[in-house]
Amino acid sequence: MTRRLRILREYVRAEAPALRAGGEPDGEPPRAPLLDRLATLQIPRKYARAPLVLDGEEYFVLSAVERVVFHEEAAAYGDAAALLSAPGSLTAGMLVATLGDDEQQSAFFGRLHERPTWTFLAMTEPGGGSDATRLHTTLEPSGSSFLLNGEKRYVGNAHRARTGVVTARTRPGPLGIRCVLVDAQAPGFSAVPIATLGMRGALGAMRFEDLAVPEEALLGRHLPATRRGxxxxxxxxxxxxxxxxxxxxxxxxxxxxxxxxxxxxxxxxxxxxxxxxxxxxxxxxxxxxxxxxxxxxxxxxxxxxxxxxxxxxxxxxxxxxxxxxxxxxxxxxxxxxxxxxxxxxxxxxxxxxxxxxxxxxxxxxxxxxxxxxx
Ligand SMILES: Cc1cc2nc3c(=O)[nH]c(=O)nc-3n(C[C@H](O)[C@H](O)[C@H](O)COP(=O)(O)OP(=O)(O)OC[C@H]3O[C@@H](n4cnc5c(N)ncnc54)[C@H](O)[C@@H]3O)c2cc1C
The missing domain is CATH 1.20.140.10 (Butyryl-CoA Dehydrogenase, subunit A, domain 3)
Structure with missing residues (x-):
């Protein structure tokens, strides 16, 4: 392990015990400085405003290696469920960084800097999650925008997130699957927590009923059709x-x-x-x-x-x-x-x-x- 990774690991190890302080949450996850710090990391450099600086080294926690060191140490000395219930960009951010254009990335990641913001990536549906192509959530044109209809389940932070990415079908076939940015405050969006035995407080279910999605919210607009979904x-x-x-x-x-x-x-x-x-x-x-x-x-x-x-x-x-x-x-x-x-x-x-x-x-x-x- 390099000196750089060792410094990151030591920092996480020292901060992580606070994730266990409140015991097992029934609903709301613990708040801890490490989680608030994580909320502004894992953001592409172009949009990141505040890297973590340790011993003169800057960390954005963007590479898979840095993400692994951070999450493994925080789970080993802190709590894995608290990490899953934390604000920040993790899963949704990965999709936005891969598929978003400059405007979408700037808006999505900019929001994460304003205050600790929970996000979601909603793929799994009540009928199953393993085959992500067998989805029933639809995104249909309506005037100059689209209407989103369907249900998602077992989604991390579904019930507390302000924004996130939803997978939906615009037409039959693999090229008909798109990822869209969804605002949790928009009319037609509802979400509830799901009671689970493990990872308590982390998961929720969501429903979309004629939720209006503007064209600008479709990720991958600037990419060839084969690279959008x-x-x-x-x-x-x-x-x-x-x-x-x-x-x-x-x-x-x-x-x-x-x-x-x-x-x-x-x-x-x-x-x-x-x-x-x-x-x-x-x-x-x-x-x-x-x-x-x-x-x-x-x-x-x-x-x-x-x-x-x-x-x-x-x-x-x-x-x-x-x-x-x-x-x-x-x-x-x-x-x-x-x-x-x-x-x-x-x-x-x-x-x-x-x-x-x-x-x-x-x-x-x-x-x-x-x-x-x-
Ligand atoms: C802690 C946690 C966090 C999660 N976070 C998210 C999230 O943020 N967003 C989100 O969208 N989802 C999330 N999920 C849901 C997760 O992605 C799904 O549970 C997973 O994809 C499996 O889907 P399923 O539960 O519907 O099972 P199903 O897909 O219905 O599968 C049931 C069983 O059949 C098996 N199976 C299915 N297809 C095949 C096949 N082709 N060959 C062999 N066996 C097969 C599976 O292995 C499984 O054992 C999360 C789940 C957990 C537990």
């Missing part, structure tokens, strides 16, 4: 999958550190099991960093982020379950943070595509000869 999110998902993997690794590290502190000086068998888990965590951690480096070198690299995301989803569940077992009966009651992480861990499986979808991406790369089975 699916192309954009396929590229945006590669770094996002690295971030999801980093959250999984962070949860696993948090559980491991917690149980290691509790078992200090205890029997050899349990300490050996803990050491084995530690080695597994280091393996997936290194796969995730490798995937982030690969995406920074080639944004079209899909298979390494997919492999890291699938491995981290399994790891997070395995680490938290093992930690609970090692602490014995009653651990869920006696260690409420660990109980929370064990529930949060299952959320990693569904974010940015389930493990079935990630494995298909890896299998396709194998079939194409893009990576060797060894």
């Amino acid at each position: 699916m192309w954009g999110w396929l590229h945006a998902f590669n770094p996002l999958r690295c971030v999801a993997a980093a959250l999984g690794v962070g949860i696993a590290r948090a559980a491991h550190a917690h149980v290691a502190a509790c078992l200090a000086g205890q029997d050899v068998t349990r300490r050996r099991r803990l050491a084995e888990l530690g080695a597994r965590i280091e393996g997936v951690r290194s796969l995730t960093m490798g995937a982030a480096r690969a995406v920074d070198a080639d944004p079209a690299n899909a298979h390494l982020p997919a492999a890291a995301k699938a491995a981290a989803a399994v790891l997070a569940v395995e680490a938290t379950t093992t930690a609970l077992r090692l602490l014995g009966p009653g651990a869920r009651l006696e260690h409420p943070l660990l109980d929370k992480w064990a529930r949060d861990a299952h959320g990693i499986e569904h974010m940015e595509g389930t493990s079935h979808i990630q494995r298909m991406t890896v299998a396709q790369a194998l079939a194409r000869g893009d990576l060797s089975p060894a």
